[in-house]
Amino acid sequence: MLKFIGLLLLFFVLVSAVSIVGVYRYLSPVQEAVKIASPSSVRALSTGEIIGLQGKHGAHTWLGIPYAQPPVGDLRWKAPLKALPWEGRQEMLGYGEQCPQLRVVAGIDDDRTYVGDEDCLRLNVWAPTYHKDEVPTADKALPVMFWIHGGGNTVGSGGSDLVQIYDGAMMATEQKVIVVSVNYRLGPMGWFFHEALRETSDTAADASGNYGTLDLISALGWVQENIAAFGGNPSNVTIYGESAGGFNVLSLMASPLARGLFHKAIVQSGGLNIFTRKQSQVPWKNQGGNPVMTSQEMTANWLVRSGRASGKTSAMLMQSDLDSQALSNWLRSLPLQDIFDIFDASFAGMIEMPLLIGDGYVLPEMTAVEIFSDPALYANVPVILGTNRDEVALFLAFLPQYVGSVNGFPATIKNPAAYSRDVKYGSQFWRVRGVDEIAQAISQDQPGSVFSYRFDADDWRNLGFIDFQELFGAAHAVELFFVFGYFPDPMKILFPDSTFDDVSQLSHSMMSYWAQFARTGNPGSGGSDQESQWLPWMTDAPGNFLVLDTDLDGGIHMEREMLTKDGVRAAFLAEDFGSPDEKCQSYRTVLANAGFDEVEYGSFGCK
Numbered sequence: 118m119l120k121f122i123g124l125l126l127l128f129f130v131l132v133s134a135v136s137i138v139g140v141y142r143y144l145s146p147v148q149e150a151v152k153i154a155s156p157s158s159v160r161a162l163s164t165g166e167i168i169g170l171q172g173k174h175g176a177h178t179w180l181g182i183p184y185a186q187p188p189v190g191d192l193r194w195k196a197p198l199k200a201l202p203w204e205g206r207q208e209m210l211g212y213g214e215q216c217p218q219l220r221v222v223a224g225i226d227d228d229r230t231y232v233g234d235e236d237c238l239r240l241n242v243w244a245p246t247y248h249k250d251e252v253p254t255a256d257k258a259l260p261v262m263f264w265i266h267g268g269g270n271t272v273g274s275g276g277s278d279l280v281q282i283y284d285g286a287m288m289a290t291e292q293k294v295i296v297v298s299v300n301y302r303l304g305p306m307g308w309f310f311h312e313a314l315r316e317t318s319d320t321a322a323d324a325s326g327n328y329g330t331l332d333l334i335s336a337l338g339w340v341q342e343n344i345a346a347f348g349g350n351p352s353n354v355t356i357y358g359e360s361a362g363g364f365n366v367l368s369l370m371a372s373p374l375a376r377g378l379f380h381k382a383i384v385q386s387g388g389l390n391i392f393t394r395k396q397s398q399v400p401w402k403n404q405g406g407n408p409v410m411t412s413q414e415m416t417a418n419w420l421v422r423s424g425r426a427s428g429k430t431s432a433m434l435m436q437s438d439l440d441s442q443a444l445s446n447w448l449r450s451l452p453l454q455d456i457f458d459i460f461d462a463s464f465a466g467m468i469e470m471p472l473l474i475g476d477g478y479v480l481p482e483m484t485a486v487e488i489f490s491d492p493a494l495y496a497n498v499p500v501i502l503g504t505n506r507d508e509v510a511l512f513l514a515f516l517p518q519y520v521g522s523v524n525g526f527p528a529t530i531k532n533p534a535a536y537s538r539d540v541k542y543g544s545q546f547w548r549v550r551g552v553d554e555i556a557q558a559i560s561q562d563q564p565g566s567v568f569s570y571r572f573d574a575d576d577w578r579n580l581g582f583i584d585f586q587e588l589f590g591a592a593h594a595v596e597l598f599f600v601f602g603y604f605p606d607p608m609k610i611l612f613p614d615s616t617f618d619d620v621s622q623l624s625h626s627m628m629s630y631w632a633q634f635a636r637t638g639n640p641g642s643g644g645s646d647q648e649s650q651w652l653p654w655m656t657d658a659p660g661n662f663l664v665l666d667t668d669l670d671g672g673i674h675m676e677r678e679m680l681t682k683d684g685v686r687a688a689f690l691a692e693d694f695g696s697p698d699e700k701c702q703s704y705r706t707v708l709a710n711a712g713f714d715e716v717e718y719g720s721f722g723c724k
Contacts, residue, residue: 152210157248160346165203170210172243176286179242179347180276181213184339185332187236188302193449194314196322197238197335213239215274216303217453219466231457233274235306240299240336241276243285244347258350260635261340262288263379264298267360267386267594269467270329271304287602291625292632292644295349297340301332301365305456308472310397311412313448316441322374326397326412327479329472330368334479337369337378355381355635359597361472363387363551368473370496371488372480381638383501383631385600386508386593388551388712389485392471400433410460410470416444418459419451464512485550489558497563499638501631502552503570503662507590509543509710514588518702528583535699539707540590542689545680546711552662553680556654564655568640569662571676572596574623576616576667585611596665599624600631619667626673627665649673 158169158177172178185197192198214234244259253259264283266273275298276283285296301307307329318324322331341351356379358366366382367389369375401409410418417432426432436444460468475482481494488494513519514527519536521529530536552569560567572595577585589595598604602624604617612620629643630651636644640651640663651663652675660679666672689707694700701723 154208154210157246159206159249160252162343162346163202164200166206167209168206169242171246173281173284173286174290175246176289177244177246177347178286179209180211181239182209182242183213183238184240184299184336185238188238188306188328189235191449193235193306194309194323194328195318196320196325196328196331199335200238200339212241212274212276212278213237213300215277216300217306217457218268218272218303219457219460219462219468229458229460229462231453235453237274237300237302238332238335239275240297240339241285242344242347243289243296244349245290245293247348252346252348254345254348258345258353259293259295259348260632261295261297261344261349261351261354262631262635263337263340263354263356264296265301265333265356265358265362265365266298267358267362268303268465270307270361270364270472271468271470272466273303273361275300282597282601282603284601284603288600288628288632291602292628294632294635295344295347297336297344299333299336301336302329304468304470305415305460307332308397308470308474309412309415310394310471310474310476311416311448312398313416313436313439313441313444317445321478325476325479326474327476330365330372330479331374333365333369334372334375334378337375341378352380353635354379355383357383357385357631358387359385359594359600360387364389364473367485367555368480370498370500371494374479376496379496379498381499381635382496383634384503384551384555385596386504386547386551387502388547389473389488389555390712391473391475391480391483391485393475393482394477397471397474410468412471415459415470416448419448419455422455422458464515486554486558489555490561492562495559499563499566499568499634500559501568501570501634501640502556503572503665504544504548504551505572505591505593505596507540507544507575508547508593509707510540510589511593512710513540513543513706514592516706518706520588527588530587533587535695535703538689538692539703542685542692543707543711545685546682546707546713549680549682549685550712553660554682557659557679560653560655560659565653566638567654568634568651569654570651571662571664572599573664573666573671574599574620576612576620576669578611578613596627599627599665602628616667616669619669623665623667623673630663649675651675 152170154168155171160167169177169179183200185200214237216237217231217233220230220232266275283298289296310326315324344351356366356369363384364387366384367387370382398411398413400411400414416436417429420426420432421429426435463469520527521531556567556569573591575586575590626648630640633644634640642648642650652661654661660677664674664676
């Protein structure tokens with residue numbers, strides 16, 4: 118029983134990162150249903166004709182549509198090119214391969230084996246069922262919701278056959294929208310800023326290092342060109358994403374190349390950290406920061422492992438001596454397994470490396486506050502910004518200084534007061550970065566078009582030896598189940614039977630708000646006007662946000678509060694700690710798990 122509950126835990130935890138194929142096989146060893154093409158789903162795209170299937174909830178579903186050419190061979194580490202046309206009718210009945218990444222369950226099967234394929238630039242579409250001759254057009258065309266998955270920008274995918282948390286069928290049919298999810302290059306394949314590549318690039322896009330970002334821009338271009346064939350309105354596109362997907366939403370708002378490709382944005386548990394050119398290249402030990410694998414260090418490690426250099430120091434020097442074209446050719450010829458062999462995965466297979474690079478063409482070399490304080494520097498579109506009340510519980514629950522484990526799974530909180538304290542402040546730091554600072558900056562220019570939420574739902578089961586409510590609460594990624602209306606049977610075991618109706622109702626309310634925002638740019642009272650009124654961030658005074666909770670625990674209601682870095686830091690440091698060492702350790706852990714570091718916040722004497 119304990120092992121089963123542990124696997125459920127792992128299933129729950131990893132949804133923020135990936136499709137969790139390996140874990141889900143333990144949880145639901147069922148055979149995949151046979152997929153049959155639906156004649157009414159034939160659609161004509163710019164590249165050729167496709168046919169999909171009748172998916173869940175009666176939705177038409179098209180899976181694995183190529184939106185760009187495979188970035189393989191000479192196209193590795195270059196901007197994506199448009200997909201090539203095909204002859205005849207192509208069946209789009211299965212999700213495309215996930216982009217290359219380390220195994221998800223790194224702590225259990227940590228052999229550094231990669232999964233996925235470079236031929237991964239594909240997307241998925243869900244729509245209400247219409248015969249091909251009855252697809253809505255003109256003013257009847259439906260809003261488009263473009264989903265960007267999370268996973269630290271180093272793991273994950275837009276969906277898989279075994280774990281379908283990003284299945285857009287319920288949202289499409291219940292809310293009458295078109296849902297698109299997308300794969301984009303990840304980790305070292307998606308963000309790699311190396312001098313040799315820049316010197317041999319023909320375009321600024323190829324030289325940018327932001328290949329994952331360019332993939333998303335390319336996919337949005339595909340939407341503009343093709344979404345009308347599915348009944349979608351290319352003039353009403355909402356980009357939305359969670360965690361790294363939320364970071365990517367904000368990066369698209371900041372990229373001049375994405376202007377006009379979308380019209381609204383939803384950021385779930387996001388933020389925006391843009392790495393400078395120096396941070397993306399020079400080893401971090403030379404920058405006074407935490408160890409992060411930069412492009413020079415990656416290349417040095419590859420040179421050593423290939424036998425071309427005797428050690429890392431000589432490999433660092435060798436890069437400046439080698440001919441740039443020869444080095445670029447060699448890098449593009451590296452087998453994927455060699456590329457991933459050099460990395461040690463952190464949480465859930467994620468890699469610590471520079472992501473979202475301020476190259477000056479795709480993204481500016483500026484901070485989030487600098488960007489969103491100047492309306493000339495970002496897309497002025499309506500935006501929803503939100504976090505979960507207990508964001509960092511997802512990560513602290515797996516740290517041994519907080520929680521004792523059994524067979525690798527969290528079981529007992531060692532010091533409940535300290536755990537609760539650090540979850541609270543870590544989550545507030547996250548909210549400062551991902552919501553309040555950005556909402557306040559944007560609201561100075563467009564006060565009525567910024568909306569904020571806090572997800573508080575935590576109606577988990579207490580199993581006696583594990584209290585899920587105390588351990589995870591409203592942790593990072595929990596809201597995903599609610600946004601997509603996806604509660605697989607293993608997930609339902611974690612809710613008491615008496616609460617699931619309320620959980621389901623909150624899910625429907627959230628989908629209603631999200632879809633109404635996609636329709637109009639204002640979530641208001643949801644699509645049916647039956648929900649609580651969601652007021653903009655700047656109504657009378659800043660700090661308005663909607664609390665999303667079940668009726669069992671406060672329900673959906675408005676609150677007002679604005680957090681600042683200095684205010685949260687001061688409140689945290691004023692707490693009682695058992696010792697100076699505990700204070701220092703907690704401070705560093707809280708900042709690290711909220712995405713900050715002591716360079717920005719100061720060490721206040723900690724060594």
